Amino acid sequence: MPTLHAIIDHKAKPQGPKTPYRNKHTKAVVLVESSKGLKQSRRELSTWLILEAAKHGWEIPNKDTPIQVDLIFTFERPKTVKREHHTVKPDADKLIRYTLDAVTQSFKIWTDDSQVNRGSWLKQYGSTDQVEITITY
Secondary structure (H helix, E strand, O other): OOEEEEEEOOOOOOOOOEEEEEOOOOOOEEEEEOOOOHHHHHHHHHHHHHHHHHHOOOOOOOOOOOEEEEEEEEEEOOOOOOOOOOOOOOOHHHHHHHHHHHHHHHOOOOOOHHHEEEEEEEEEEEOOOEEEEEEEO
């Protein structure tokens, strides 16, 4: 089973809803990310993943191949926080969406995130912000 495993020093951003607005010139509806800096952050994560994939000789699986993704989001614990578990925002579903979209954006790991059919995730506190990702097919 081909596996790509990477631990990336990166603070994952929650990918929230998109905000629609109407272009006053074309009258077309345009959707804009509601989370500031999301596009740049996703690009950074995508770039790190491309480098890791190249380093490990990763081959893009066929578009019909099911993929497993396991994620660990580590956030630096604020000095005032005493709780053991990361049970506050950002929401896990938004972090997962952010990460899967960053992988899809790379064009080097898989064809589309619809190929992901199983996986696991964990939010935790640690000494530094990190995203740990394991992709298997």
